[in-house]
Amino acid sequence: MARAIAQRNDLLPVLAETFREHGYEGASLSLIATATGLGKGSLYHFFPGGKAAMVEAVLAEIETWFEAHVFAPLRQADDPAAAIAAMFTTVTDYFRSGRRVCLVGALSLSDARDRFGQALRRYFALWVEALTGALTRVGHPPETTTALAEDIVGGIQGAVVLARALDRPETFERILECLRARSLPQRQAAGAAP
Amino acid sequence: MARAIAQRNDLLPVLAETFREHGYEGASLSLIATATGLGKGSLYHFFPGGKAAMVEAVLAEIETWFEAHVFAPLRQADDPAAAIAAMFTTVTDYFRSGRRVCLVGALSLSDARDRFGQALRRYFALWVEALTGALTRVGHPPETTTALAEDIVGGIQGAVVLARALDRPETFERILECLRARSLPQRQAAGAAP
DNA sequence: GTCTATAGATCGATAGAC
DNA sequence: GTCTATCGATCTATAGAC
Numbered sequence: 001m002a003r004a005i006a007q008r009n010d011l012l013p014v015l016a017e018t019f020r021e022h023g024y025e026g027a028s029l030s031l032i033a034t035a036t037g038l039g040k041g042s043l044y045h046f047f048p049g050g051k052a053a054m055v056e057a058v059l060a061e062i063e064t065w066f067e068a069h070v071f072a073p074l075r076q077a078d079d080p081a082a083a084i085a086a087m088f089t090t091v092t093d094y095f096r097s098g099r100r101v102c103l104v105g106a107l108s109l110s111d112a113r114d115r116f117g118q119a120l121r122r123y124f125a126l127w128v129e130a131l132t133g134a135l136t137r138v139g140h141p142p143e144t145t146t147a148l149a150e151d152i153v154g155g156i157q158g159a160v161v162l163a164r165a166l167d168r169p170e171t172f173e174r175i176l177e178c179l180r181a182r183s184l185p186q187r188q189a190a191g192a193a194p
Numbered sequence: 195m196a197r198a199i200a201q202r203n204d205l206l207p208v209l210a211e212t213f214r215e216h217g218y219e220g221a222s223l224s225l226i227a228t229a230t231g232l233g234k235g236s237l238y239h240f241f242p243g244g245k246a247a248m249v250e251a252v253l254a255e256i257e258t259w260f261e262a263h264v265f266a267p268l269r270q271a272d273d274p275a276a277a278i279a280a281m282f283t284t285v286t287d288y289f290r291s292g293r294r295v296c297l298v299g300a301l302s303l304s305d306a307r308d309r310f311g312q313a314l315r316r317y318f319a320l321w322v323e324a325l326t327g328a329l330t331r332v333g334h335p336p337e338t339t340t341a342l343a344e345d346i347v348g349g350i351q352g353a354v355v356l357a358r359a360l361d362r363p364e365t366f367e368r369i370l371e372c373l374r375a376r377s378l379p380q381r382q383a384a385g386a387a388p
Numbered sequence: 389g390t391c392t393a394t395a396g397a398t399c400g401a402t403a404g405a406c
Numbered sequence: 407g408t409c410t411a412t413c414g415a416t417c418t419a420t421a422g423a424c
Contacts, residue, residue, distance in 0.1 A: 021305055022304075022305045023217065023219060023303075023304045023305060025217060025219035025220045026218075026219045026304065026305050028398075028399065028400085029399075029400060029401080030398080030399085030400095038407095038408075038409095039408060039409050039410075040400085040401075040402090040409095040410095041402085041403090041404095041407085041408060041409060041410080042407065042408050042409075044400095044401070044402080045407065045408080046407095050400065050401070051400075101303050102303075104359070105303065105355045105359070106300075106303040106304070108355050108358045108359035109217075109295050109296075109299065109300040109303060109354070109355060109358065110216075110217045110220065110300065110304075111215055111216045111217060111220050113358060113359070117361070120359045121359055121360055121361065123359070124356060124359045124360055125360065147368060147372065150356060150365055150368070150369060151349070151369060151372055153352075153356060154349065154352035154353050154355065154356035154365075154369055155345070155348065155349055155352050156352065157351070157352040157355040157356060158347075158348035158349050158350065158351040158352025158353070158355070159348050159352070160303070161299045161302050161303060161348065161351040161352070161355070162318060162344060162347060162348035162351060164302045164303065164307060165298065165299070165302035165307070165314045165315055165317070165318045166315055166318055166319065167311070167315065171344055171348075174341060174344070175344060175345060175348055178341065178345055222416075222417065222418085223417075223418060223419080224416080224417080232389095232390075232391095233390060233391050233392075234391090234392095234418085234419075234420090235389085235390060235391060235392080235420085235421090235422095236389065236390050236391075238418095238419070238420080239389065239390080240389095244418065244419070245418075
């Protein structure tokens with residue numbers, strides 16, 4: 001059964017999921033071959049650089065996806081508050097409430113960090129930067145927005161770790177809900193507290 | 195040169211650091227042999243179960259260390275506020291301001307999670323539980339303490355991820371400082387805000 | 389208790405037929 | 407473009423000398 005010509009880009013989601021599930025060292029070429037349905041020869045046809053090239057392509061794809069669905073909306077939204085809210089629902093869905101690992105975060109904790117350091121740094125730097133701008137435009141004091149953005153982006157990563165370790169997706173969702181609440185502009189001291 | 199008799203427990207810190215730096219798959223037996231200065235035969239003498247047994251021993255050692263230096267103080271302190279403050283300085287030191295990976299967190303993101311799931315869950319569950327108690331005794335509303343404890347424990351894990359990816363230990367320290375501030379009991383709405 | 393030697397499997401990567 | 411066959415290296419684990 002002659003399979004339709006595989007496109008390199010069509011492989012990226014499968015590669016991404018394989019690296020997410022098994023990590024860089026754990027994702028062997030045989031495993032990747034099984035997951036993609038391709039032989040090693042074909043894989044090296046698409047990625048002459050081998051496994052490292054596959055990861056780099058996946059990281060580039062991830063950055064493109066986040067740029068389109070998260071970073072750009074944060075930067076360009078007419079309604080920054082809505083864009084921030086949308087970010088939380090988007091990443092909750094993307095990370096499957098913590099059931100799905102963040103590949104960038106996982107690689108950052110592994111010894112592959114040194115090899116792919118630039119891509120990892122870029123991902124988080126772009127995220128923090130875009131979120132910082134949106135937080136400022138939503139009314140947070142400018143001198144606090146970078147710290148708050150780091151708290152939120154880091155908090156999401158920590159939520160993935162904790163929810164996976166505890167095996168409790170509800171924990172992921174609750175933490176993100178709390179982070180979302182902190183992203184709202186602080187009201188100036190409301191009236192009645194007991 | 196007859197080396198003094200190696201004690202199994204003396205190997206654990208070296209094993210822990212090796213797994214932290216290279217991950218479960220990345221830490222090969224040859225690497226471990228080099229790091230410990232022992233041959234493979236000796237390693238299998240101490241750990242007949244091989245690499246998996248080494249990780250289990252390391253995880254048990256980590257839990258013991260945190261029990262003694264973090265969990266128990268949180269549970270038993272006469273001054274819970276001081277115990278919480280001490281926790282933040284202890285873990286900042288332990289994680290080397292984010293330069294050092296949390297092995298439990300890193301394993302939780304890897305596919306080794308399924309194999310060591312119980313130990314990973316225990317570590318975080320004990321931490322959240324001990325911190326929840328201390329937060330309650332320090333004056334937080336009881337119905338919010340578990341959520342706050344999860345925010346903090348998860349926040350620390352996220353700080354490791356983010357600080358390592360950005361290569362900025364200051365970010366780790368700043369996030370922990372922010373988490374520490376949130377652990378203080380909320381004052382009831384103070385007087386003058388502009 | 390430590391070592392070397394080595395088994396057997398699997399690794400990443402390549403070659404070449406089709 | 408896809409495959410099979412295979413290379414040499416490395417892997418986990420074991421055996422046995424000392």
